[in-house]
Amino acid sequence: MRIAVLSGKGGTGKTLVSVNLAAVAKKSTYIDCDVEEPNGYLFLKPKKIQTEKISVKIPYVNESLCSGCRKCVEFCKFNALAYISNKVIVFDEVCHSCGGCSLLCPQKAITENEKVIGKVEKGINDNVSVFTGILNTGEASGIPIIKNLLNGDSNKKELTFIDCPPGSACIVMESIKDADYCILVAEPTLFGVHNLSMVYELVKLFNKPFGVVLNKCLDKENPAEKFCVERDIKILAKIPFDKELGDLNSSAKIAVKENNKYNSIFMSLLQDVIKEVKSYETTVNP
Amino acid sequence: MKQLLILSGKGGTGKTTVASAFIKLSNAKAYSDCDVDAPNLHLVMNQSSQAYNSDYYGLPKAQINNELCTKCDLCRQKCRFDAIAVKEDYTIDYFACEGCGVCEALCPVDAIKMKPAVAGELMLYKNGTVFSTAQLKMGSGTSGMLVTKVKNQMKEAIVYADLAIIDGSPGIGCPVIASITGVDMVLIVAEPSISGISDMERIINTAKKFNTKIALCINKFDTNLENTKKIEIYCNKFKLPFVGKIPFDKEAVNAINKGQSIVEIKCEAGKATKEVFEKTIKILDEEI
Numbered sequence: 174m175r176i177a178v179l180s181g182k183g184g185t186g187k188t189l190v191s192v193n194l195a196a197v198a199k200k201s202t203y204i205d206c207d208v209e210e211p212n213g214y215l216f217l218k219p220k221k222i223q224t225e226k227i228s229v230k231i232p233y234v235n236e237s238l239c240s241g242c243r244k245c246v247e248f249c250k251f252n253a254l255a256y257i258s259n260k261v262i263v264f265d266e267v268c269h270s271c272g273g274c275s276l277l278c279p280q281k282a283i284t285e286n287e288k289v290i291g292k293v294e295k296g297i298n299d300n301v302s303v304f305t306g307i308l309n310t311g312e313a314s315g316i317p318i319i320k321n322l323l324n325g326d327s328n329k330k331e332l333t334f335i336d337c338p339p340g341s342a343c344i345v346m347e348s349i350k351d352a353d354y355c356i357l358v359a360e361p362t363l364f365g366v367h368n369l370s371m372v373y374e375l376v377k378l379f380n381k382p383f384g385v386v387l388n389k390c391l392d393k394e395n396p397a398e399k400f401c402v403e404r405d406i407k408i409l410a411k412i413p414f415d416k417e418l419g420d421l422n423s424s425a426k427i428a429v430k431e432n433n434k435y436n437s438i439f440m441s442l443l444q445d446v447i448k449e450v451k452s453y454e455t456t457v458n459p
Numbered sequence: 460m461k462q463l464l465i466l467s468g469k470g471g472t473g474k475t476t477v478a479s480a481f482i483k484l485s486n487a488k489a490y491s492d493c494d495v496d497a498p499n500l501h502l503v504m505n506q507s508s509q510a511y512n513s514d515y516y517g518l519p520k521a522q523i524n525n526e527l528c529t530k531c532d533l534c535r536q537k538c539r540f541d542a543i544a545v546k547e548d549y550t551i552d553y554f555a556c557e558g559c560g561v562c563e564a565l566c567p568v569d570a571i572k573m574k575p576a577v578a579g580e581l582m583l584y585k586n587g588t589v590f591s592t593a594q595l596k597m598g599s600g601t602s603g604m605l606v607t608k609v610k611n612q613m614k615e616a617i618v619y620a621d622l623a624i625i626d627g628s629p630g631i632g633c634p635v636i637a638s639i640t641g642v643d644m645v646l647i648v649a650e651p652s653i654s655g656i657s658d659m660e661r662i663i664n665t666a667k668k669f670n671t672k673i674a675l676c677i678n679k680f681d682t683n684l685e686n687t688k689k690i691e692i693y694c695n696k697f698k699l700p701f702v703g704k705i706p707f708d709k710e711a712v713n714a715i716n717k718g719q720s721i722v723e724i725k726c727e728a729g730k731a732t733k734e735v736f737e738k739t740i741k742i743l744d745e746e747i
Contacts, residue, residue, distance in 0.1 A: 182497045183629050184471015188654065209630035210469050210661060212654035250518055250560055266636075271539050271559030310664040313603065313633040339470050339629055340496035343600030346554050363716050364475065364499045371497060375597055391709065396716060423652030423683040 174450055175333045177352035179375075181368030183210065183339040186358045186388035186412070189422055191336040192216045193429045193439045194446075200300045202333040204322050206348040208291060208306035208315035213336050215425040219296025219303035226292050227306075227318045229270040230285040234261045238282035245274035245283060266313055291318050293325070319347050332447075341375045349376070354450045355383040356409065359397035366396045373406070382453040384409040386442065407449070410442040460489070460620050461743055462642040466627040466635065468662030470497065472650045473678035476711065478626035479503040479720040480732045485740070488620035491591040491613040493606045493638040494628045495579065498592050503720050506590065510582035515593065515608060517578030517601035518558025521551045527570035534562035534571060554598040579605050581612055589616040603633035610641070622743075631665045639665070644672040644743045646702070651677055651686035659690065663699070673699055674742050676735045680704035700742050703735035 178191040188205075192213050195203040205213040232245075232254070239261060246254045246261065253268035254261055265288060275283040291308040306322045308315040315338075323335070337348040349355055355376045359369040369385070376383045384407040387397055391414050401408050412418070418435065421428045428435035465478045475492075478500060482490050492500035523534075525548040535543040542555035543562065553576070563571045578599035584590040591613035595602050606628060613623060625642065628634035639645060645666045649659040659675070666673050675694055680687045687704065694701040708728035711721045721729040 182470035182499075184469055184650070209632050210654075210658045212657060215653050215657060248560065248564065250558055269557055269559060271557065271561050272537065273559055273561040273564060276537065276561065277564060308632065310631050310661055311636075311668050313636065314600075315632060316600075341597055342496050342595060342602055343554060343598055346598050360471070362712055363502050363718065367499060367502060368470075368497050371597070378597060391712070393713075394716075419682050423650075423655070423686060425653035 174330070174354075174447070175335060175352045176354050176356060176446060176450075177335040177337055177349040178356045178358060179337040179345060179349065179372050180339060180358040181341060181372040182364070183207075185360050185365065185368070186386070187336055188212045188216070189388070189428070190356060190358050190386055191334040192427060193435065194443050195301045195334045196427045197429050197436060197439045197443055198332045200331065202302040202304065202331050203336065204304040204333060205336045206306060206319050206322055207336055207338045208308040208318045209338065211305050211307055214294070214303060214305045216427050217298045217301055217303045219294070219298045222294050222296040224292050224294050225321070226289045227321055228287040228289045229317050230272065231265050231268055231270065231288040232263050232274050232283050233286045234263065235282045235284065236260065238280045240280050240282075242279060245278055248273050248277055266311070291315065293318060293321050314344075316344055316347055319344060323348065323351065341371045345375065346379070349379060349381060352381060354446060354453070355381045356446065357383055357385045358388050359385055360389050361387065361391060361393070361395040361397050363396055366400050369397055369400060382449060384446070384449060387411045389414040409445050410438060412438060460617065460623055461644070462623045462625060463739070463743055464625045464627050464638055464642040464645050465648060466638070466645055466662055466666065467629065467648040468631065468658035469655070470494070470629040472648050472655065473705070474648050475499045475503070475626055476715065476721060477646070477648050477676070477678065477705075477732060477735070478624055480722045480729065481624050481736050481739075483720045483722050484733060484736045485622055485624065487588070487622050487624045489589045489613055489617045489623040490625065491609050491623070492626045493609055493634065494626060495593045495595045495602050495605045495609065495634065496628065498594055500626045501590075501592055503715060503718055504590060505718055506584045506586070508584060508586045510584050513581045514577045515579040515581050515605055516575050517599055517604065519573035520553055520556045520558055520576040521562050522572050522574045523549050523551055524570045524572070525549060527568050529568055531567060533565050533567070537561055537565055557600065581605075581608060583612055583616055585616055589613055589620070591616065602628070603637040606634045606637035607640070610638075631661050635662075635665060639669045639671065642671055644674065646739050647673065647675045648678050649675060649690055651680055651683040651690060653686065656686060656690060656693075672742060674702045674739055675699050676702045677704045679707040681706045702738040702742070703731060705731040705735060
């Protein structure tokens with residue numbers, strides 16, 4: 174069972190929700206797809222880490238074979254190649270590794286080299302398998318790392334929590350594509366509603382079953398709650414804004430392990446989500 | 460014109476809150492929102508007039524004509540983005556297609572054509588001030604290009620301005636790189652949590668690669684005083700100008716929910732932000 178946690182924006186509490194759900198589940202996998210700013214491992218502190226480097230293919234031009242026809246430069250839609258002083262220059266950072274230049278070069282002067290853009294770390298904490306993707310600073314896209322994380326050897330039957338990157342762009346779509354259920358986390362502000370409305374469009378587009386967790390709830394009017402009520406969206410849980418939770422979270426402690434109050438909040442959230450997934454499965458595949 | 464970019468490594472740290480306060484305080488004549496994935500600045504920068512909207516075209520996407528297709532499968536085999544699937548016919552997954560054009564170039568029967576595709580919308584507000592913003596269409600991936608367009612749209616629309624304030628994009632990837640390019644200074648907003656410190660270090664390392672001035676402030680500093688201290692020590696150690704601390708303030712949430720900037724109401728967070736602003740502008744104006 175794959176459960177994706179998303180929010181439209183960082184800082185809303187995706188990592189809080191996914192880490193604590195993974196921790197209350199008896200046995201689970203936690204996958205951190207926020208490869209630009211992975212944070213889950215700071216909480217779960219995995220041990221026995223195995224590291225795999227993730228690389229992409231970058232063109233390499235053999236100058237002695239190049240005839241200067243510029244077919245590669247004209248073809249490249251990303252402007253990653255230029256022909257300057259009788260030489261093809263490759264701009265690694267803008268190359269999307271489509272492989273077009275090497276396929277099309279009439280002289281077969283272009284081959285590809287591997288370039289490392291980041292890594293995937295796999296470790297374990299108690300009963301939680303922790304998968305973390307880390308993009309190197311200065312690299313443009315973490316999608317190859319996310320693909321590796323999600324298509325890796327994790328057991329698809331096991332309860333898996335996917336901590337998604339923020340936003341609703343292609344990188345998030347990649348993360349939820351195979352999810353069985355989506356949890357949307359929302360803050361009680363006008364910004365929060367705007368961000369929630371974007372991921373709401375996204376899960377509807379992908380036709381995924383979903384529910385909302387309202388985080389940082391104050392005892393004031395909650396525009397995010399209003400948004401859910403008006404659209405008849407299932408509210409799975411309300412997590413209060415409280416000092417103790419904030420302290421635990423900012424010190425990278427796992428709330429469910431420190432305090433029974435939070436343990437029961439996340440335990441009942443987990444049970445609700447599992448129930449939701451099962452009922453969705455029976456209505457779709459009776 | 461000097462350009463000040465506000466970054467945080469992660470959303471939710473308070474970039475937009477700080478940016479909107481700075482815009483009010485400096486009376487900036489030009490500003491833009493480069494968080495094209497989830498723009499929020501417009502929510503607190505109420506515009507009295509309608510925006511000029513224009514479509515943003517990303518790279519074209521592949522389109523396959525199944526009447527011409529001979530099912531040779533070459534396109535599917537060579538697509539590095541797994542954007543081509545085959546059931547009875549060949550289909551293109553528009554979300555996965557990056558528009559590289561390999562399939563079009565390889566197809567032996569010309570069954571694939573690259574077609575223009577709208578990937579988002581650019582908005583420009585002009586009424587004494589220039590406000591440039593955009594919204595990426597769901598699932599489009601070319602946000603770095605759109606960020607560059609947002610900044611260019613702002614620059615082209617300005618008649619005269621001393622200062623432009625840019626609300627940056629989260630993360631460290633392509634849109635952030637596009638946000639940093641060409642600015643005079645980066646102000647990093649950090650949060651005093653273990654996660655926040657990790658994000659902060661990553662964005663500092665990214666920003667350093669561009670050789671722009673960097674300063675740092677802490678938002679919600681009183682939510683964890685120990686981590687706040689750690690950040691101050693970090694700045695000291697790496698000689699990063701530290702420009703102040705903004706407290707957590709429930710009034711700030713109220714202001715934002717009313718569509719106001721935090722310096723428009725009386726609150727502690729607003730007061731602290733004013734000091735951060737003054738120190739930041741001083742550094743921005745210093746010649747090196």
